[in-house]
Amino acid sequence: MAKMTLEELRKLREKKQNEIQKRDIEGKDARIIVGMGTCGIAAGAKPVLDTFLEVLDEKKIDNVSVTQTGCMGLCYVEPTIEVIVPGMPDVIYGKVDVETARKIVEQHIIGKQLVTDHMFDRPAADIIKKDGGK
């Protein structure tokens, strides 16, 4: 790939936007949050973030929100990620490597099935300051 200019990037985006309008909205309102604290980084969270973007791009899913957060307090099962898909329970996955990241896109985001062998529930109790106003 030759070095892209900002102008080429702009054209690529316009082309992509036209394509999006023709496609079904597979990942609508889905969110992936990657824990990117010191613990997450040390355990390989960055290649995991990169893999999510790579696989979503491969599957031509453009509308999943992909964000980063700090430590979720689950340093012993890093890299941790949270996946929120409408109509499904919010899930925190632990020990997510690049293979698991691919599986989460294919099975959870697209297939609407939980990846049960890497589930890790919710953030640790002392990290939650106020649980939903309770």
Next chain:
Amino acid sequence: MHICIDDYLLDIVQNSFEAGSSLVELTFAETGTKLFCEIRDNGKGMSAEIQRRVLDPFYSDGEKHKKRKVGLGLPFLSQACDACDGTFVLQSEEGIGTSVSFSFRLDHIDAPPMGNVASTFLALLSHPLCEELVIERSLETGKGGDRYTLRKSELEAVLGPFETSGTLALLRQYLSSQEEELEQYREENLLDMHRRNTSPSRQ
């Protein structure tokens, strides 16, 4: 400790974002044998007392996570620099900002592998607390060299906000193309070392 140099970078630039900076400037300059990196922010800065303690891996200000001991980013980095004949300088003034500069001798046996620079820049540019980030990246070797500049505001003006997978995939493609252009100036022996050190399962 982190595995790659770019992991250290990602870890400590996040400090600048969390310090409430409206502008973070990053210089990432590589030669055949050395990496020089500088991060300057206009965040809240640190008092002399905190600056003295922040390199102690057992120190934490206790504010972010009250019952936990955190704060390993800077100690990790300064130790890794020490281990391979590098330098580490921290300067900070309360209310003005902080700058961290460090260098690694890349031909040192204990130098960590570089990692994936494009994906690190991607994670930094799309960090939720990043307001404005300017990255000056260069590679100069015996074979010649090149440089590029990234500006978050400029890239967001082209792509829209860095939120969804489609936008981030385009950004990823753009950043990879900038890094690939530099590859031609990498010298053989270092490139081989780089490949040998970088485990495919991690990068």
